[in-house]
Amino acid sequence: MHSTTLLSPQPPTAATAPPVGVAVLGCGYWGPNLVRNFFDTPGCRMLAICDQSEARRQAMQARHPSVRAVADFGDVLRDASIDAVAIATPVQTHAPLAKRALLAGKHVLVEKPLTTSVEDAEELVELAQRQRRVLMVDHTFVYTGAVRRMKDLIDTGEIGELYYYDSVRVNLGLVQHDVNVVWDLAAHDLAIMDYLLPVRPTQVSAIGVTHLPGGMADVAYLTLRFEGDLIAHFHVNWLSPVKVRQVLVGGDRRMILYDDLEPTEKVKVYDRGVRWNGHADDARREALVAYRLGDMHAPMLDQTEALRTECGHFIESIRGGGTPVTDGQAGLRTVRILAAAERSLQKGGAMERLDG
Numbered sequence: 001m002h003s004t005t006l007l008s009p010q011p012p013t014a015a016t017a018p019p020v021g022v023a024v025l026g027c028g029y030w031g032p033n034l035v036r037n038f039f040d041t042p043g044c045r046m047l048a049i050c051d052q053s054e055a056r057r058q059a060m061q062a063r064h065p066s067v068r069a070v071a072d073f074g075d076v077l078r079d080a081s082i083d084a085v086a087i088a089t090p091v092q093t094h095a096p097l098a099k100r101a102l103l104a105g106k107h108v109l110v111e112k113p114l115t116t117s118v119e120d121a122e123e124l125v126e127l128a129q130r131q132r133r134v135l136m137v138d139h140t141f142v143y144t145g146a147v148r149r150m151k152d153l154i155d156t157g158e159i160g161e162l163y164y165y166d167s168v169r170v171n172l173g174l175v176q177h178d179v180n181v182v183w184d185l186a187a188h189d190l191a192i193m194d195y196l197l198p199v200r201p202t203q204v205s206a207i208g209v210t211h212l213p214g215g216m217a218d219v220a221y222l223t224l225r226f227e228g229d230l231i232a233h234f235h236v237n238w239l240s241p242v243k244v245r246q247v248l249v250g251g252d253r254r255m256i257l258y259d260d261l262e263p264t265e266k267v268k269v270y271d272r273g274v275r276w277n278g279h280a281d282d283a284r285r286e287a288l289v290a291y292r293l294g295d296m297h298a299p300m301l302d303q304t305e306a307l308r309t310e311c312g313h314f315i316e317s318i319r320g321g322g323t324p325v326t327d328g329q330a331g332l333r334t335v336r337i338l339a340a341a342e343r344s345l346q347k348g349g350a351m352e353r354l355d356g
């Protein structure tokens with residue numbers, strides 16, 4: 001089961017613990033967002049950035065003159081004033097870099113997806129436990145007001161018994177060179193689903209195709225099965241002319257539409273549904289289906305930037321000794337589904353069991 005509150009209170013030591021020295025590794029597209037948010041996070045000192053590219057290091061130093069910029073990750077690992085590192089490098093590099101950081105005694109925040117294999121993710125989870133260090137994954141959307149509100153709606157029973165989870169994440173680019181569209185985009189949606197649903201999927205099937213040179217699937221459809229009748233579907237696409245970011249969660253009491261592109265009313269709760277008043281073999285089926293067409297409401301949402309909440313949660317977990325909501329186990333669960341989806345993709349959509 002998930003914890004129901006996102007940011008559970010940390011032990012009182014968090015208030016008195018010394019500030020956490022932080023370094024961000026990889027300052028390409030995403031890393032600078034982490035740097036900016038760690039600068040704004042109480043209880044933390046944003047000390048260093050590390051990037052192989054001189055241009056990236058110079059750009060970061062121009063923006064944040066107080067920050068130390070280094071090319072060699074070893075310099076970060078040897079620096080005793082740095083307690084934690086955030087890793088925002090290409091996906092294939094996450095596992096070896098996170099392993100080095102944990103072995104050097106640093107707390108680690110890793111970008112999504114945690115790793116590219118189940119074995120690597122398991123190794124990181126075990127290593128973090130052995131080293132008694134926080135291992136957290138940047139499942140950014142879990143820290144949005146919208147997704148947290150949806151979790152409340154599901155946990156309090158307002159949606160009722162869950163029927164389906166239907167997700168669309170399509171846009172033009174950013175085409176990645178080291179992972180396909182499933183590992184890049186579906187990683188977000190599987191992480192959101194992992195946080196929201198009180199049950200875990202048992203099987204996954206994935207179909208995808210490659211249109212661009214490089215052999216990476218750029219359009220894909222994933223179907224997940226659960227015990228019972230709950231079903232989930234994910235549509236991801238790098239070649240869509242328009243950007244769509246929508247999730248539908250249907251239950252027997254209410255239905256949620258989450259549209260991440262809506263400026264304010266991102267979550268809409270519909271009091272709509274279908275009730276079957278007869279038996280399956282009843283000849284007068286039509287007359288016995290009752291449609292409920294009630295009101296829609298859009299709840300107020302916390303507008304805090306997700307990464308700001310997330311960076312604060314990482315620092316509090318370190319200072320207070322708590323377990324982050326998106327800990328290594330959450331990262332591992334997502335990687336398990338992604339790896340099984342990859343196997344299914346290779347077999348043209350065969351159903352793959354999700355063990356563990």
Ligand SMILES: NC(=O)c1ccc[n+]([C@@H]2O[C@H](COP(=O)([O-])OP(=O)(O)OC[C@H]3O[C@@H](n4cnc5c(N)ncnc54)[C@H](O)[C@@H]3O)[C@@H](O)[C@H]2O)c1
Nearest residue numbers: 026027028029030031050051052053088089091111112140
């Ligand atoms: N959470 C989100 O919403 C989100 C959004 C975009 C990207 N990401 C993730 O962030 C990560 C980075 O993606 P990106 O789009 O910023 O990539 P990018 O290619 O733009 O940047 C990666 C940076 O890492 C540097 N780098 C690579 N290997 C290094 C090493 N060993 N030591 C030091 N620097 C190194 C590169 O020079 C580059 O500047 C990926 O894991 C991606 O999945 C997450």
